[in-house]
Amino acid sequence: MLADFLLAGLRALQDYVVLHVVTCLVPAFLLAGGIVTFVSKEALVSRLGAAASRPASFATAAGASVFLAACSCTVIPVASGLYYGGAGVGAAFILLWVAPAANLLSLVYTGTVLGAGMAWVRVLTALAMALAVGTVMTAAFRREETARALPARQGARARLLSGTDAGLLGLVAVSLLAPNYLVGQGPYAHKVAVWAATSALAAGFAVWRKPRDELARWLQETWWFVRIIVPLLLAGVFIVGVIGAALPREWIATYLGGSGLRPSFLATLLGSVSYFATMTEAPFVHTLLGLGMGKGPALALLLAGPGLSLPNWLAIARVFGPRKAAVYVATIIVLGTLGGWLAGTFILR
Secondary structure, eight states, X not given: OHHHHHHHHHHHHHHHIIIIIIIIIHHHHHHHXXXXXXXXXXXXXXXXXXXXXXXXXXXXHHHHHTTOOOOTTTHHHHHHHHHHHTOOHHHHHHHXXXXXXXXXXXHHHXXXXXXXXXXXXXXXXXXXXXXXXXXXXHHHTHHHHHHHHGGGGSOTTOOSOOHHHHHHHHHHHHHHHXXXXXXXXXXXXXXXXXXXXXXXXXXXXXXXXSOHHHHHHHXXXXXXXXXXXXXXXXXXXXXHHHHHHHSOTTHHHHXXXXXXXXXXXXXXXXXXXXXXXXTXXXXXXXXXXXXXXXXXXXXXXXXXXXXXOHHHHHHHHHHHOHHHHHHHHHHHHHHHHHHHHHHHHHTXX
């Protein structure tokens, strides 16, 4: 049995490397490094920093995140790039939550698989949770944020990006988003082809318009994210594969049925350690509903599954620190449980 569990972990690791590293993590890391390198820190802090208007910065982070189709691991380099570029902890963690939990691509697919009602409840719950996450993270680390906000009071009118830098980061973002948006189904090679074409366009633009010293700095910043995040992601994916193999199937109907607090809590816990690539959570939840899962716990899993994962926990702790990771994960588990319970009891009947 131990050998079976180890093989399950290795298969999960193999699937992750084959299906996600090239088309997801590579452009995500490049985008994160580009944000740190090219975005004006003063301008970023003025818009999303700790000294910026909280409602405006939270709304900007949440609104932009809806269009970023990223899984819980892919989004970490982007969020950390914003944070270390000067964004406030609330705005950075809103991006960290909304992009995997309520991106436009996954919401559309949720509506297709589970119905429009579930999709609408999912997006509204995720955005409400985003506001709560931003508020909790800002309040929990207010002293640190106050210290980070001091330099932000100067240079607030600085330009965020030059036209060249905006074009370059836009092309990198296209190479991250296009494979998922343009290739919903079919062989993974089609996604690789889209990624290769868009990446070649971004690389050509970079060589044409940017000096070598800036490109070198961009790659150095990108490597910093790769070096501290990738080992933990891979270890976490392996552990999740082992957990998935050990989970009894009859457990679903017994412990995830109904709409009470306990099944919503258990569904949130299950989702918070499991890894779901973008769009894979909807068919998985559809299968569990057929096995007796309640609609409230289903929503909780739809939220926590793509938004959290064990690799995500480990990488957040490495990038942002264990305290921020602990507060964030605990907040999501509490909010996901409450969201699933309330929706299952009063809305999704």
